[in-house]
Amino acid sequence: MATILIVEDNEDLRTFVSDHITKFGYDSYLVTDFKEVLSDFLKVTPDLVLLDINLPYYDGFYWCRQIRKHSNCPIIFISARESTMDQVMAIEHGADDYITKPFSFEIVTAKIKSQLRRTLGEYAEPQGGKVINLHGLKYYPEKLELVFQDHIQELSKKEAAMIELLLERGERVTSRDRLMEKMWDTDLFVDENTLNVYISRLRKLLKEMGIHDAIETVRGAGYRLKKTWD
Numbered sequence: 600m601a602t603i604l605i606v607e608d609n610e611d612l613r614t615f616v617s618d619h620i621t622k623f624g625y626d627s628y629l630v631t632d633f634k635e636v637l638s639d640f641l642k643v644t645p646d647l648v649l650l651d652i653n654l655p656y657y658d659g660f661y662w663c664r665q666i667r668k669h670s671n672c673p674i675i676f677i678s679a680r681e682s683t684m685d686q687v688m689a690i691e692h693g694a695d696d697y698i699t700k701p702f703s704f705e706i707v708t709a710k711i712k713s714q715l716r717r718t719l720g721e722y723a724e725p726q727g728g729k730v731i732n733l734h735g736l737k738y739y740p741e742k743l744e745l746v747f748q749d750h751i752q753e754l755s756k757k758e759a760a761m762i763e764l765l766l767e768r769g770e771r772v773t774s775r776d777r778l779m780e781k782m783w784d785t786d787l788f789v790d791e792n793t794l795n796v797y798i799s800r801l802r803k804l805l806k807e808m809g810i811h812d813a814i815e816t817v818r819g820a821g822y823r824l825k826k827t828w829d
Contacts, residue, residue, distance in 0.1 A: 604645035644735040652678040667693035673714035750808040774821040
């Protein structure tokens with residue numbers, strides 16, 4: 600699941616955009632403190648940025664330059680400013696595309712898909728193809744690898760099945776029964792203590808990657824992956 604950072608000061612519009620792209624299977628992160636756009640970017644490590652020009656404190660051109668010092672991830676400007684000069688400035692500051700408001704969501708979705716195909720295509724082969732990304736914690740199913748910042752962990756098949764389901768569920772609770780079905784794919788009886796062992800192992804593995812207390816036990820319900828990392 601690709602993560603998209605939305606930098607838009609109109610609360611209704613950014614929520615509307617977030618709801619729309621979520622329907623297409625993307626994970627979104629909404630910037631709300633417009634002094635901390637770069638900090639949010641570095642924390643989330645998104646796969647793509649949707650960026651307005653007219654923002655509080657610093658404009659979108661400024662933040663585009665700051666992001667480009669750290670990353671080549673796609674940046675698409677979405678702005679009510681229609682002039683050719685604004686579009687040229689956006690490209691010169693490092694943007695990959697420019698959409699004018701009001702816009703069609705079909706156009707936004709098509710441009711997002713196009714940029715992600717281009718960038719994901721560059722690293723899909725070495726990274727192992729499909730990626731599930733939750734706030735910078737990334738799992739590559741084809742290689743059974745969990746990646747966070749500069750940490751890479753190879754997983755057993757059971758550990759991989761567990762983290763894949765937890766990441767896909769986001770911060771929603773996952774029942775013990777659902778985890779066991781995912782991990783063992785059988786109707787045969789499996790001792791619940793075995794699941795406890797794997798939960799402990801996964802917690803230890805995450806701790807070694809610098810992620811502490813991320814798997815929360817929800818009494819009587821199951822487990823959930825809680826974002827405790829920066």
